[in-house]
Every structure is written in C-alpha cells, then in structure tokens.
C-alpha cells in the first residue's frame with residue numbers, strides 16, 4: 001500500500017457512482033420490504049374479515065383469484081385443496097418460492113376462511 005492510498009481513502013463523494021448504486025440498492029430493499037409488508041402479515045394478521053384476508057392474495061393471484069399472469073389461478077379450486085396447499089406451504093411440506101413466507105402470516109382459522117373466499 002502506498003502512502004497516497006492512506007492519505008486519500010477511496011470514499012465515493014456525494015455524487016459518486018458508488019453512492020448512487022448503494023442508494024438504488026437501498027431503495028430496492030425498501031420496496032421489497034414494502035411488498036412483503038403489504039402482504040398478509042401487516043393488516044390482516046389478526047383479522048377474520050374476508051376482504052382484509054383475501055385482498056393481499058389478489059396482487060399475485062388476480063382479482064377473485066383469477067390470475068392473468070404466471071401465478072397459478074386459485075379461484076374455483078376446492079377449499080380443501082387451497083387450505084391444504086396453504087398449510088403445507090406454511091409447514092414447509094410443499095415447495096414454494098414465496099408462498100411459504102406468505103402462508104406463515106395466517107392462522108389455521110384464517111386459512112380455512114381464505115379457502116372459502118377463493119375456493120368452490
């Protein structure tokens with residue numbers, strides 16, 4: 001290490017690219033957290049209200065559980081299937097990317113209520 005390195009530590013200035021990158025990463029982290037918080041846990045955690053319970057699911061599974069995108073449609077599946085899927089996600093018995101985390105926010109009673117909101 002040369003003397004110069006010691007005297008001028010590499011710290012990105014306020015407008016340095018390093019800061020901008022870190023800022024963006026921080027923003028993404030905040031957005032990510034907001035997405036997760038907007039899901040069940042936050043508002044619906046203690047609720048048995050069907051709207052509060054079911055709303056967070058619509059963001060991914062579509063209004064009424066009819067997905068237009070890559071997410072599986074859950075509308076019209078049997079309540080037993082939905083309840084079992086959610087409990088298995090929660091208990092780690094069914095492999096998932098996001099549902100394991102989402103399902104953790106619900107009690108058995110809330111899962112049964114959800115299965116009736118979306119299931120038939």
Ligand code: HEC
Nearest residue numbers: 039056057060071072074082085096097098099100102114
């Ligand atoms: C962040 C997006 C997202 C949210 C919010 C979400 N899901 Fe899911 N859901 C998925 C994905 C993705 C899968 C596929 C499994 C996986 O990878 O986690 C899935 C799978 C499922 C399945 C299994 C479907 C099948 O055919 O196997 C059920 C049931 C389900 N979700 C119910 C719900 C319910 C009820 C809610 C609301 C409490 C909900 N999901 C909220 C993304 C989401």
